Amino acid sequence: MTELAVEVRDVWKKFRLYHERNQSLKSAIMRQRTSRHEDFWALQGVSLEVAKGTTHGLIGKNGSGKSTLLKCLAKIYWPTSGEIFYRGTMASLLEVGSGFHLELSGRENIYLNGSILGMSRKAIDRKFDEIVDFSGIERFLDQPVKNYSSGMYVRLGFSIAIHVEPDILVVDEVLSVGDAEFQTKSIKKFAEFKEQGRTIIVVSHAMALMDELCDQISWIDSGRVVSTGGSSETIKQYLGAQS
Amino acid sequence: MSYLGQLLRARELLTNLTQREIRGKYKRTALGQLWSLANPLAAILIYTFVFSFVFQIESPVGDPSGLENYALFLVCGLLPWLFFSRVLGQGVEVIVNNSGLIQKVYFPRIVLPISLTSAIFFSWMFEMAVLVVALLFLQAFGLIPFVPLVLVFMVLLAIFASGLAMISSIINVYFRDLFYLVSIALQFWFYLTPILYPPSLVETQSAKLGGLAGTNIELIDLYRLNPMESFVAIFRNLLYDNRLPDLGSVLTAIVWAAIAAVAGFWLFAKKEKQLAELL
Numbered sequence: 001m002t003e004l005a006v007e008v009r010d011v012w013k014k015f016r017l018y019h020e021r022n023q024s025l026k027s028a029i030m031r032q033r034t035s036r037h038e039d040f041w042a043l044q045g046v047s048l049e050v051a052k053g054t055t056h057g058l059i060g061k062n063g064s065g066k067s068t069l070l071k072c073l074a075k076i077y078w079p080t081s082g083e084i085f086y087r088g089t090m091a092s093l094l095e096v097g098s099g100f101h102l103e104l105s106g107r108e109n110i111y112l113n114g115s116i117l118g119m120s121r122k123a124i125d126r127k128f129d130e131i132v133d134f135s136g137i138e139r140f141l142d143q144p145v146k147n148y149s150s151g152m153y154v155r156l157g158f159s160i161a162i163h164v165e166p167d168i169l170v171v172d173e174v175l176s177v178g179d180a181e182f183q184t185k186s187i188k189k190f191a192e193f194k195e196q197g198r199t200i201i202v203v204s205h206a207m208a209l210m211d212e213l214c215d216q217i218s219w220i221d222s223g224r225v226v227s228t229g230g231s232s233e234t235i236k237q238y239l240g241a242q243s
Numbered sequence: 244m245s246y247l248g249q250l251l252r253a254r255e256l257l258t259n260l261t262q263r264e265i266r267g268k269y270k271r272t273a274l275g276q277l278w279s280l281a282n283p284l285a286a287i288l289i290y291t292f293v294f295s296f297v298f299q300i301e302s303p304v305g306d307p308s309g310l311e312n313y314a315l316f317l318v319c320g321l322l323p324w325l326f327f328s329r330v331l332g333q334g335v336e337v338i339v340n341n342s343g344l345i346q347k348v349y350f351p352r353i354v355l356p357i358s359l360t361s362a363i364f365f366s367w368m369f370e371m372a373v374l375v376v377a378l379l380f381l382q383a384f385g386l387i388p389f390v391p392l393v394l395v396f397m398v399l400l401a402i403f404a405s406g407l408a409m410i411s412s413i414i415n416v417y418f419r420d421l422f423y424l425v426s427i428a429l430q431f432w433f434y435l436t437p438i439l440y441p442p443s444l445v446e447t448q449s450a451k452l453g454g455l456a457g458t459n460i461e462l463i464d465l466y467r468l469n470p471m472e473s474f475v476a477i478f479r480n481l482l483y484d485n486r487l488p489d490l491g492s493v494l495t496a497i498v499w500a501a502i503a504a505v506a507g508f509w510l511f512a513k514k515e516k517q518l519a520e521l522l
Contacts, residue, residue: 098347
């Protein structure tokens with residue numbers, strides 16, 4: 001029996017689709033009600049098991065519910081019903097550099113962003129040089145982040161997030177950041193992660209990359225898991241269904 | 244109380260977000276933090292000109308300090324008010340303004356209103372320090388033993404203000420009108436609080452009117468329902484009069500602060516999981 005890092009048990013997630021959303025007092029009073037909506041089930045009984053130390057991919061069409069699932073895993077959305085269990089600490093990387101303060105320097109933002117992602121000050125102190133090294137922005141460390149090129153911005157954000165070193169890392173389509181060299185570096189870092197027994201859950205549309213990175217892949221469609229299995233087979237199945 | 248535990252674990256984040264507010268605010272200005280003194284100074288000049296010079300309102304005499312100076316009387320009430328109105332006025336938007344962060348990263352959302360309050364508190368401390376120095380310069384040495392108490396009540400007002408900011412920031416997610424309503428409410432609230440004038444003037448009018456609509460309730464009783472009336476009275480007692488505030492005001496202030504903080508905390512604990520999808 002392998003040890004599980006993440007267990008998703010029969011998760012359902014409901015969204016309300018608003019036909020009229022009365023977020024102002026006037027419309028609420030004029031129409032005598034606050035909203036008219038219908039329910040939309042983005043996730044319909046998803047169950048997953050992710051073994052410790054593996055990389056698990058989620059694939060599916062746009063609107064299949066994979067991003068909703070990822071956000072549930074990242075604790076940004078909360079399942080309407082069902083439960084998600086974690087063994088260990090979890091950090092998520094859904095967008096690089098969210099929470100950067102543009103007027104502050106790269107150095108200040110490393111501390112700010114690190115703590116938003118759940119790192120302690122001590123941990124950031126310890127990792128500081130590695131973060132700077134990995135991002136390759138040494139020369140611009142004391143410049144305000146707003147003067148950074150988009151590549152530098154993204155590299156710094158990614159570098160901070162990857163150095164949080166959680167037991168479980170939840171990653172959205174962010175592997176496509178940076179130039180080829182940075183991508184290779186990132187993939188190497190993920191491999192290192194795995195060697196340390198950490199678990200990664202990742203969403204991407206880049207099938208070649210997913211095939212290389214993942215041990216297991218789940219194919220999600222219309223809020224349900226269609227199949228879970230070895231990466232190559234699941235990708236083949238998925239691509240077969242598309243054509 | 245697991246939400247409280249989460250909040251305690253997030254205190255480093257709280258510190259960092261507070262620093263972000265403070266450092267980011269006056270970046271690239273020549274005067275920096277000194278700007279936070281500009282608004283109160285302008286207000287003091289304007290109100291003193293209008294009320295003391297034009298309307299010739301009598302300056303209340305500090306008992307036992309013996310101070311008799313309208314500008315000082317004003318500023319002892321004005322600084323707490325400006326702090327309060329900034330926290331509430333900016334706090335109502337704090338969730339909506341940080342929607343990008345809320346939708347991308349998980350952290351206890353309650354750190355947002357708390358860090359905003361802390362950052363504004365920092366400016367307020369600066370203002371109050373200048374006021375204390377000014378008072379000492381005018382030889383109100385009776386103030387010295389009360390300085391620690393001033394700090395205690397500053398914290399109490401911060402708890403009250405952040406509680407209201409928490410409540411309003413959540414309601415603002417549902418009803419974006421609240422932001423505009425709050426800015427108007429704050430204008431009424433300012434004039435209904437004895438900041439520009441001593442409360443004794445209201446007492447006189449109230450006594451003239453007698454019981455309202457055939458009841459025992461006088462105008463002053465309604466007037467005193469305002470929590471800021473108690474807070475302003477406390478700060479004036481300490482800073483302007485140099486004496487202990489009366490127990491009634493202190494108890495009222497404590498009760499209001501407790502209600503606001505508990506309600507705000509409860510609302511966050513209940514609603515925070517839904518915030519990301521509501522925004």
